[in-house]
Amino acid sequence: MGTYKCTSEDEKGFLKNYDASKYERPSVTADIIVFTIDDDDALSLLLIRRGGYPYKGYWAIPGGFLNAGAESIDEAAARELRDETNVDHAFLQQLYTFGNPGRDPRTTVISVAYTALIPKNELHIKAGDDASEAALFKIKYDIGGIVFYNDRNTITEAELAFDHAEIIRTAITRLRNRIDYEPDAFSLLKDKEAFTISELKRIYETIKNTTLDLPNFRKTFLRNYVETGRVEALDTTAATRGRSARLYRFIG
Amino acid sequence: MGTYKCTSEDEKGFLKNYDASKYERPSVTADIIVFTIDDDDALSLLLIRRGGYPYKGYWAIPGGFLNAGAESIDEAAARELRDETNVDHAFLQQLYTFGNPGRDPRTTVISVAYTALIPKNELHIKAGDDASEAALFKIKYDIGGIVFYNDRNTITEAELAFDHAEIIRTAITRLRNRIDYEPDAFSLLKDKEAFTISELKRIYETIKNTTLDLPNFRKTFLRNYVETGRVEALDTTAATRGRSARLYRFIG
DNA sequence: TCAAAAGTGTTTCCCATACACCCATGC
DNA sequence: GCATGGGTGTATGGGAAACACTTTTGA
Numbered sequence: 001m002g003t004y005k006c007t008s009e010d011e012k013g014f015l016k017n018y019d020a021s022k023y024e025r026p027s028v029t030a031d032i033i034v035f036t037i038d039d040d041d042a043l044s045l046l047l048i049r050r051g052g053y054p055y056k057g058y059w060a061i062p063g064g065f066l067n068a069g070a071e072s073i074d075e076a077a078a079r080e081l082r083d084e085t086n087v088d089h090a091f092l093q094q095l096y097t098f099g100n101p102g103r104d105p106r107t108t109v110i111s112v113a114y115t116a117l118i119p120k121n122e123l124h125i126k127a128g129d130d131a132s133e134a135a136l137f138k139i140k141y142d143i144g145g146i147v148f149y150n151d152r153n154t155i156t157e158a159e160l161a162f163d164h165a166e167i168i169r170t171a172i173t174r175l176r177n178r179i180d181y182e183p184d185a186f187s188l189l190k191d192k193e194a195f196t197i198s199e200l201k202r203i204y205e206t207i208k209n210t211t212l213d214l215p216n217f218r219k220t221f222l223r224n225y226v227e228t229g230r231v232e233a234l235d236t237t238a239a240t241r242g243r244s245a246r247l248y249r250f251i252g
Numbered sequence: 253m254g255t256y257k258c259t260s261e262d263e264k265g266f267l268k269n270y271d272a273s274k275y276e277r278p279s280v281t282a283d284i285i286v287f288t289i290d291d292d293d294a295l296s297l298l299l300i301r302r303g304g305y306p307y308k309g310y311w312a313i314p315g316g317f318l319n320a321g322a323e324s325i326d327e328a329a330a331r332e333l334r335d336e337t338n339v340d341h342a343f344l345q346q347l348y349t350f351g352n353p354g355r356d357p358r359t360t361v362i363s364v365a366y367t368a369l370i371p372k373n374e375l376h377i378k379a380g381d382d383a384s385e386a387a388l389f390k391i392k393y394d395i396g397g398i399v400f401y402n403d404r405n406t407i408t409e410a411e412l413a414f415d416h417a418e419i420i421r422t423a424i425t426r427l428r429n430r431i432d433y434e435p436d437a438f439s440l441l442k443d444k445e446a447f448t449i450s451e452l453k454r455i456y457e458t459i460k461n462t463t464l465d466l467p468n469f470r471k472t473f474l475r476n477y478v479e480t481g482r483v484e485a486l487d488t489t490a491a492t493r494g495r496s497a498r499l500y501r502f503i504g
Numbered sequence: 505t506c507a508a509a510a511g512t513g514t515t516t517c518c519c520a521t522a523c524a525c526c527c528a529t530g531c
Numbered sequence: 532g533c534a535t536g537g538g539t540g541t542a543t544g545g546g547a548a549a550c551a552c553t554t555t556t557g558a
Contacts, residue, residue: 025277026320028351028362066351068278068360073351097349097364099280099318099325108320110280110362112349198537216521218538223519242536243528450510468548470511475546494509495555 026099026108030077031063031164033095033113033171034085036120037188042138043206045168046084046125047148047160049133054105055161059148061168062134063111077114084134086124091117091187096170103163113167115175117187139172141209146172179207183230186250196238196245197221278351278360282329283315283416285347285365285423286337288372289440294390295458297420298336298377299400299412301385306357307413311400313420314386315363329366336386338376343369343439348422355415365419367427369439391424393461398424431459435482438502448490448497449473 034046047059062084066076074092082088092114099110125134137148137155145157146169157165178184185203189195201217225231230251237244286298299311314336318328326344334340344366351362377386389400389407397409398421409417430436437455441447453469477483482503489496 024320026280026318028278028280066278066362068276069353072353073349073362094349097325097346099364101321101324110318110325110364112351112362196537213521213523214537215523215539220520237537239529240536241530242534243538245537448510465548465550466510467512467550472547489510491556492509493557494507495511495557497510 026110027104027106028066028068028073029063029109029111030066030073030080031061031111031113031167032077032081032084032092032116033061033168034081034116034118034123035171035175035188036118036123036136037203037206038120038136038138041202041206042140043209044120044136044138045148046123047135047137048084049135050161051133058161059137059153059155059159060161061113061164073112077112081114081116084126085118086126087116087118087122090122091184095167095174098163098167100163111162111167113171115171117175117184119188119190121190175207179204183225183250189250192250194234194236194238194247194249196240196247198240198245200248278362279356279358280318280320280325281315281361281363282318282325282332283313283363283365283419284329284333284336284344284368285313285420286333286368286370286375287423287427287440288370288375288388289455289458290372290388290390293454293458295424295461296372296388296390297400298375299387299389300336301387302413303385310413311389311405311407311411312413313365313416318364325364329364333366333368336378337370338378339368339370339374342374343436347419347426350415350419352415363414363419365423367423369427369436371440371442373442427459431456435477435502441502444502446486446488446490446499446501448492448499450492450497452500 032046036044036046038044046062048062050056050058050060062080064076064080064083066073071079074094077092077094078088078090081090081092093116095113095115097110097112099108101108103109103111120136123136125136135150135153137150137153140147140149146165147157148155148160157169160168175184185200185207186192188203189199197218198214200221201212201214204217205212221231226233226248232249232251234247234249236247238247284298288296288298290296298314300314302308302310302312314332316328316332316335318325323331326346329344329346330340330342333342333344345368347365347367349362349364351360353360355361355363372388375388377388387402387405389402389405392399392401398417399409400407400412409421412420427436437452437459438444440455441451449470450466452473453464453466456469457464473483478485478500484501484503486499486501488499490499
């Protein structure tokens with residue numbers, strides 16, 4: 001890609017006469033599952049209460065239409081994230097593309113879903129254009145499905161707009177699988193330049209929804225990250241309630 | 253999804269007046285990387301020589317525009333696969349969605365890429381509507397990139413249409429990563445109802461581009477598949493050059 | 505009977521897990 | 532000192548890799 005040039009004359013004619021409306025086109029959106037870990041170590045995500053139809057008043061994941069021609073899908077996702085959270089340079093990863101007919105009552109809508117992992121202190125939530133409200137919801141795994149709740153609302157999977165429950169489930173599954181072999185967890189650190197092993201461990205525990213053994217976590221962390229140079233051990237320490245903990249710096 | 257109904261009167265009005273052309277819409281295609289293993293155990297893929305502009309005469313992966321409203325993306329991919337290969341019920345998996353502006357000189361095109369794994373004896377290649385030629389190419393890893401070749405043609409990554417080289421690279425990477433923990437390899441067996449351990453091992457070797465130790469491969473195969481009931485050991489054997497080999501049947 | 509391929513058994517090493525124990529710090 | 536969390540060391544077990552060896556078959 002990038003090396004292609006129109007050289008022949010008949011190709012130029014073809015491109016000029018190309019009728020872009022020959023095929024019926026779907027709308028394309030970039031939707032984002034914004035994950036964070038809140039102050040009491042619960043995995044949370046950002047939901048928007050829809051201000052317009054369809055699904056007016058329903059909670060949904062943030063997203064918006066692709067500005068075709070002016071931006072890539074990745075850029076559309078980044079723009080949408082910026083609009084909703086003020087976050088500019090986030091860890092943003094394409095998740096999956098959803099395109100069943102009927103998932104949007106208006107017309108065929110293809111949604112390219114992205115996952116963002118953002119530390120809570122960097123999140124400055126604001127409502128976008130067509131949204132009346134935005135809030136973080138804790139994720140709770142319950143028999144029969146996931147429940148999303150915060151101080152003011154509790155909703156179940158079935159109460160989400162569109163097929164967003166399926167999208168969220170896909171995102172959680174992927175997040176859990178990736179964390180074992182990708183450094184995703186570091187994206188959720190409040191300070192990637194100075195963090196303790198315990199802080200990182202709490203992130204892993206939150207995502208995997210289990211408790212981990214600290215000595216063993218330390219060993220695998222040192223082997224996989226410090227010894228490979230992806231994390232640097234600092235000389236400084238952080239004061240906590242007990243013995244002060246060594247600080248580390250994430251490099252890449 | 254599926255439980256949503258328009259109940260309010262003003263929502264009905266909204267949907268009636270919804271202007272589907274308000275946002276500029278991109279074209280959406282479903283593109284397919286058809287992998288197979290050819291008779292001399294080389295990983296191969298299906299390429300189409302483009303009969304129309306753009307990239308007329310270039311080799312490309314098969315694909316076609318989504319018939320928005322009439323089919324899901326998955327169905328579009330299945331239809332396209334059927335058109336090109338006569339294969340109807342294949343292992344078809346969504347890979348990634350590519351949507352950089354400029355990747356197609358006509359207009360913004362979003363391509364949802366799929367991977368298909370099909371045994372060569374089931375492949376009946378035919379050219380589709382806008383393609384003048386279709387052929388299998390062996391994949392060879394060379395310094396500086398991948399080379400695709402068969403009896404009649406040899407092409408490099410840079411000679412492929414659009415950004416298809418990137419799509420293929422993504423597909424190969426994913427295939428290699430998945431095979432270690434997903435039963436993808438079984439999709440490439442000539443006969444899933446009666447295969448030997450060596451046959452399966454050759455598929456793994458082809459995909460991973462290494463040689464494997466047969467005793468160890470047997471052990472992990474028995475533990476992961478036979479003992480878990482996903483593969484059944486048959487009483488029959490297959491005659492080969494040496495000692496005849498036990499046959500197995502893939503269940504799910 | 506010999507080569508070729510299938511199949512078995514053994515040894516070694518790495519790594520995950522479990523857990524006992526020591527160290528530093530604040531109150 | 533003592534509670535609290537950070538940090539170290541050791542024992543155990545399972546699986547991956549390497550490989551020596553046996554069995555069955557066709558030519």
